[in-house]
Amino acid sequence: xxxxxxxxxxxNFWIIALVVSALVSLSIxxxxxxxxATYDVVITNARIxxxxxxxxxxxxxxxxxxxITRIGKINLSDATKxxxxxxxxxxxxxxxxxxxxxxxxxxxEAENFVRMGVTTLITGNCGFSQTGVAGFLGRTKxxxxxxxxxxxxxxxxxxxxxxxxxxxxxxQEEQAKMEAIVEQAMKDGAFGLSSGxxxxxxxxxxxSEIVSLxxxxxxxxxxxxxxxxxxxxxxxxxxxESIKIGEEAQIPVEISHFKIxxxxxxxxxxxxxxxxxxxxxxxxxxxxxxxxxxxxxxxxDTMLPSWALEGGREEAKKRLGDLVTKEKIIKEMKDxxxxxxxxxxxxxxxxxxxxxxxxxxxxxKQLAKLVREKDNLDAQIEQIFEMYTAGGSGMVxxxxxxxxxxxxxxxxxTMIAADSSTQRIGNGVPHPRGYGNNxxxxxxxxxxxxxxxLEDAVRKMTSLPAQTFNIRNRGLVREGYxxxxxxxxxxxxxxxxxxxNPHQYAEGLSFVLVxxxxxxxxxxxxxxxxxxxxxxxxxxxx
Numbered sequence: 001x002x003x004x005x006x007x008x009x010x011x012n013f014w015i016i017a018l019v020v021s022a023l024v025s026l027s028i029x030x031x032x033x034x035x036x037a038t039y040d041v042v043i044t045n046a047r048i049x050x051x052x053x054x055x056x057x058x059x060x061x062x063x064x065x066x067x068i069t070r071i072g073k074i075n076l077s078d079a080t081k082x083x084x085x086x087x088x089x090x091x092x093x094x095x096x097x098x099x100x101x102x103x104x105x106x107x108x109e110a111e112n113f114v115r116m117g118v119t120t121l122i123t124g125n126c127g128f129s130q131t132g133v134a135g136f137l138g139r140t141k142x143x144x145x146x147x148x149x150x151x152x153x154x155x156x157x158x159x160x161x162x163x164x165x166x167x168x169x170x171x172q173e174e175q176a177k178m179e180a181i182v183e184q185a186m187k188d189g190a191f192g193l194s195s196g197x198x199x200x201x202x203x204x205x206x207x208s209e210i211v212s213l214x215x216x217x218x219x220x221x222x223x224x225x226x227x228x229x230x231x232x233x234x235x236x237x238x239x240x241e242s243i244k245i246g247e248e249a250q251i252p253v254e255i256s257h258f259k260i261x262x263x264x265x266x267x268x269x270x271x272x273x274x275x276x277x278x279x280x281x282x283x284x285x286x287x288x289x290x291x292x293x294x295x296x297x298x299x300x301d302t303m304l305p306s307w308a309l310e311g312g313r314e315e316a317k318k319r320l321g322d323l324v325t326k327e328k329i330i331k332e333m334k335d336x337x338x339x340x341x342x343x344x345x346x347x348x349x350x351x352x353x354x355x356x357x358x359x360x361x362x363x364x365k366q367l368a369k370l371v372r373e374k375d376n377l378d379a380q381i382e383q384i385f386e387m388y389t390a391g392g393s394g395m396v397x398x399x400x401x402x403x404x405x406x407x408x409x410x411x412x413x414t415m416i417a418a419d420s421s422t423q424r425i426g427n428g429v430p431h432p433r434g435y436g437n438n439x440x441x442x443x444x445x446x447x448x449x450x451x452x453x454l455e456d457a458v459r460k461m462t463s464l465p466a467q468t469f470n471i472r473n474r475g476l477v478r479e480g481y482x483x484x485x486x487x488x489x490x491x492x493x494x495x496x497x498x499x500x501n502p503h504q505y506a507e508g509l510s511f512v513l514v515x516x517x518x519x520x521x522x523x524x525x526x527x528x529x530x531x532x533x534x535x536x537x538x539x540x541x542x
Contacts, residue, residue, distance in 0.1 A: 039064050041516060042079035043485070046090040050477040051462035053455050061090065063483040066516035066530070071479055083511060083518070085487050089454070092462040092475050093119025093484030093512065094438050098225070098256050098289050098417035101149070102130055105139055107422040109146040111525060116438040116495075116506040117461075118418075119484040119514045120148040120534065122469060125256060125419075126227040127156030127196025131181055134188035137533040145531035146519050148484070150471065152194040152225055153185035155213060156202040167204040167310040175212060182216045189535025191469050192222035194256075197229040197238070199299075203306040207241055214249035220538025223469055225254040231296075232262035232399070233339050239275045246284050253279075254468060257419050258288035258408050261296060261399040263341035269407035276413065287468050289417035290408050292440050294400040295499065297351060297419070297431035300393040303384055305332045317389050330381055337377075342399070345380045349499070352428030353393040361429040361500070396431050396499065406451055409441075415468065416441055416461045425503045432502040436495025439506035443494035454490055470537050483516040 039062040047056045048071070062070035062079070076082050096113065099121040104110060113121065123129065129152055130136035136151060162177045163170055170178065182193060193213055196202045214224045224245060228238035239255065246253035255276070260266060279286045301309060308329050309316050319325045337344070345364035353359040359367055368383045369375040387393050408414055420434030438461060445451045452460075466475025473481045486509060493508030512520035517530035 037080045038062065038078035039069065039074070039080070041081045041083060041483070041513075041518075042074050042076055043083045043085055043090055043487070044074070044076060045087055046085040046487075047087060048477050049089050049091045049455050049458045051092040051458055051475055053459040053463075055455060056089065061477065061483075061485070063513075063516045066483055068477065068479055068481050068483050071477065083487070086510075088487050088489050088510060090477065090485055090487050091117075091458045092477055092481075093117065093486050093514065094416070094461040095120040095122075095465040095469075095471065095475055096417050096438075097122040097254070097415060097465045097469055098125050098419050099123045100125060100128070100419070100421045102128070102136075104145065104149065104422055105143045107424065108143050108529060109519075109525065110422050111146070112420070112423040112435050112505070113418075114146055114512050114520050114525070115509065116418075116436060117486040117488065117509055117512060118147060118438060119486070119512060119531075120150070120471065120474060122150045122152065122191060124152035124154050124190070125194045125196075125225060127154045127194055127199055127202040129154035129157050129194065131157050131161055131185060133185040133190045137189055137535065140531070140533040144529040146529045147514055147531040148474070148534050149531060150189070150191050150469075150534035150536070152192050153182055153190040155193060155195040155205065155210060156199055158182060158213070159201045159205065163201065165201050165310060165312050167201075167307060169206060170209060175209065179213060179216050182213050183220075186217060186220035186222055186536065186538040189533075189539035190222065191471075191536040192225060192251075192254075193217045194225045194227070196227040198227060198231075198302055198306070200301070200306055200309045203229070204310070207245060210245050211248045214245055214251050218249050218251040220536065221470060222536055222538055223252045223254055224249065225256055227256045231257075231259050233264060233336075235260055235262070235265060235272060236275065239272060243275065243279045243284065243286060246279070246286065252285035252287075252468070255286065255288045257296065257417070258290050258414065259296065259400055260404050261397070262339075263399075264339065266401040266404060269404045273407065273411055276411075280413070285468075287413045287415060287464070288408065288411070289415040289465075290405070291417065291419050291433040291437050292405060292409060292445060293431070293433055293437075294402050294405060295396050295398040295431065296400065297394065297396045297433070300348075300384065300387055300395050303333070303345070303348070303395075304388065305329055313389075313392070320385055320389065330378075333381055334377065340399075344377050345384065347398040349396045349398070349429070351394040351396050351430050353387060355387070355390040355393075357428075359387075359393070394428065394430070396429075406445075406449075409445060410451060413464075414460060415465045416457075417465075423503070429499075430502050432495065432497035432499055432504075435497035435502060435504060436506050439493050439508065440495035442488070442490065443508070447490065447493075471534060472537070483513055485511070485513040487511040
């Protein structure tokens with residue numbers, strides 16, 4: 001009995017001693033450092049729009065090692081750095097799932113995107129990508145990026161690698177080669193498959209060819225993102241084809257830059273939206289993305305019939321040199337214009353024409369008058385041919401209707417995406433969407449027109465794209481999520497870029513954090529690059 005009492009006494013003694021020691025230790029002041037502080041960064045005085053669509057709420061946000069570790073009341077002395085949000089909105093960093101930034105390593109800051117709040121980009125859209133996904137994403141180890149980067153693997157690039165620019169169906173062996181390239185890309189981290197079915201060589205593919213590749217992507221948890229076969233006169237048929245591919249491959253479908261680019265069909269937005277709604281009611285996951293402008297931007301090459309482009313530019317030039325074939329091309333171009341209810345090519349403006357930069361910013365009708373001293377339709381078509389044979393041009397096409405843009409924007413399954421590359425100030429006269437798309441949504445369509453609530457607009461830029469593309473632990477202001485955050489004043493945020501003067505950054509943002517680092521601080525670029533290469537779930541699932 002005596003031994004038991006002594007043992008209990010010794011145990012209690014050591015417990016008391018440990019407690020006293022811990023209390024003494026806690027009472028000793030410690031110097032604040034990035035290693036000893038509870039948080040690397042605390043954002044205070046924030047109104048949080050968390051990305052779910054819920055109303056904003058007030059809280060502090062604590063960040064440690066690039067991750068949000070606490071949302072609530074925080075003792076600011078526990079932070080190495082404090083950012084005072086000054087009662088501005090703090091939201092998840094915007095996720096743009098439709099980018100064309102294969103050349104991002106030459107402009108790794110991605111300043112035009114960062115300055116409108118974008119922290120994550122998905123490239124490889126419209127059927128064009130790097131097919132070596134491992135190498136493409138691996139370059140981030142050598143060249144750090146200012147934003148997070150993921151990619152799709154593109155049907156057009158894969159097809160060209162196997163078939164070149166031939167206008168025919170693949171053989172079984174060629175189809176197997178394409179499927180093997182896609183499978184390897186998915187294993188290396190691609191988020192899915194993209195197609196560009198108005199572009200050579202994607203336009204030469206039958207539906208079944210896309211379905212077979214989409215089935216490979218399905219096995220790795222990917223998505224099918226498509227620039228459809230038509231966004232104009234045949235848009236309904238093109239949407240149905242996109243849905244058919246999703247149904248046959250049993251894969252989620254994302255329709256890129258949803259629009260109607262034919263005057264004949266302006267106002268038919270409910271017809272096109274109903275196709276998506278009905279597919280969703282049947283259980284197929286279909287979403288769309290959109291930029292909020294009434295003009296698109298793509299290559300001048302698309303103004304010619306795709307059959308005329310088979311084999312590349314040199315072969316197409318030979319066709320234009322044959323009078324009979326040339327007349328056939330001209331007739332098809334005129335018929336397409338007439339069917340779309342456009343009288344000529346005045347809607348087509350040169351964005352970047354390397355052969356003559358003086359053409360930039362002028363429309364085809366103006367150029368025909370300038371170069372040929374007449375601006376009738378025949379002169380305009382000849383001007384298009386001349387520019388094509390000289391190497392082609394980037395173009396801006398004013399072919400859309402504002403009422404349609406607004407109808408698409410209001411739909412719950414619509415995401416916001418700029419369809420842009422990284423931009424260099426002063427280079428050409430590009431589409432303003434690359435500088436202002438996200439800010440335009442928040443300034444014009446939320447604040448001015450009240451078409452959307454602030455919370456829903458943010459959802460369309462954050463959690464919806466993250467959910468759709470299965471981008472893990474991003475898109476929400478939530479504990480355990482990566483600290484990709486944007487701070488902006490909802491009263492002043494606005495796009496400044498215009499079609500006439502596109503090289504203007506958005507206004508109203510004060511901070512952009514990527515993985516906990518402020519790449520944009522106090523309304524200017526900080527010089528930091530903290531982006532990460534992102535990979536789809538298939539990279540580790542099989």
